[in-house]
Amino acid sequence: MSAPDGLRELLLSRIADVPDYPKQGVVFKDITPLLADPAAFGALTDAFVSLCERYEADKVVGLEARGFILAAPVAVRAGIGFVPVRKAGKLPGATLRQAYDLEYGAAEIEIHADALAPGDRVLVIDDVLATGGTAEASLELVRRAGAEVAGVAVLLELGFLAGRQRLGPGLKGAPLESLITV
Numbered sequence: 041m042s043a044p045d046g047l048r049e050l051l052l053s054r055i056a057d058v059p060d061y062p063k064q065g066v067v068f069k070d071i072t073p074l075l076a077d078p079a080a081f082g083a084l085t086d087a088f089v090s091l092c093e094r095y096e097a098d099k100v101v102g103l104e105a106r107g108f109i110l111a112a113p114v115a116v117r118a119g120i121g122f123v124p125v126r127k128a129g130k131l132p133g134a135t136l137r138q139a140y141d142l143e144y145g146a147a148e149i150e151i152h153a154d155a156l157a158p159g160d161r162v163l164v165i166d167d168v169l170a171t172g173g174t175a176e177a178s179l180e181l182v183r184r185a186g187a188e189v190a191g192v193a194v195l196l197e198l199g200f201l202a203g204r205q206r207l208g209p210g211l212k213g214a215p216l217e218s219l220i221t222v
C-alpha cells in the first residue's frame with residue numbers, strides 16, 4: 041500500500057536528503073523534520089495503526105533506533121505491546137542475535153528471547169528499507185523468538201537498492217508495506 045497522494049506529499053516534504061552521509065556516495069534520508077511536525081508524525085502514526093488493524097497484529101516490533109521512534113506511538117495508539125529489536129549488547133536479558141549487512145556497513149541485532157510467544161502476530165516497523173538487510177535479520181529474530189510475522193511496514197523504501205527483492209523470500213508471504221517508494 042502506498043500512502044494516498046496528500047499524505048505522501050506531506051511525509052515526503054518532511055524528509056530531508058543529506059548527501060554523503062554517513063559515507064561518500066550515500067544520500068541519507070533524514071526523518072528528523074517529520075518527527076518535529078506533529079501533524080505529519082500523527083498522520084504517519086495513524087497510517088501504521090491502520091496496518092496493525094488490517095493485518096491483525098498484536099505486537100509491534102521497532103528496529104533501533106529510528107524504528108523505535110516510529111513504532112512506539114503506533115503500539116500505544118493501537119493498544120498493543122511494543123518490543124524492541126536492538127543493536128547487539130544493549131538488551132539486559134537473554135537474547136537471540138542475528139548478523140546482517142546494510143547500505144553503509146554491517147551490524148548485529150538482538151531481541152529478548154522471551155519477548156514474543158507462539159501465536160503472537162508481529163508488525164515490524166522501521167523508517168527506511170534500503171538493502172533490506174536490517175529487515176531481513178529482524179524477521180529471522182521474530183520467527184526464532186517463536187512468533188508469526190504479520191507484516192513489515194516502512195515509511196520510505198529506497199527502490200533502487202532492491203531491498204524488496206532481497207527481503208522477498210524472508211517474508212514467506214507476509215506483506216511488505218511502504219508508505220513511500222523513491
Ligand SMILES: O=P(O)(O)OC[C@H]1O[C@H](OP(=O)(O)OP(=O)(O)O)[C@H](O)[C@@H]1O
Nearest residue numbers: 104105106142143169170171172173174
Ligand atoms: O535496509 P538496510 O540496508 O538494512 O538499511 C535500513 C536500516 O538502516 C537504518 O538504520 P541504522 O542501522 O543506520 O540505524 P539507526 O536507526 O540507529 O540510525 C534504517 O533506520 C534502517 O533500520
Ligand SMILES: Nc1ncnc2[nH]cnc12
Nearest residue numbers: 067068069070143168170
Ligand atoms: N540512505 C539512507 N538513509 C537513511 N537511512 C538509511 N538506512 C540505510 N540507508 C539509508
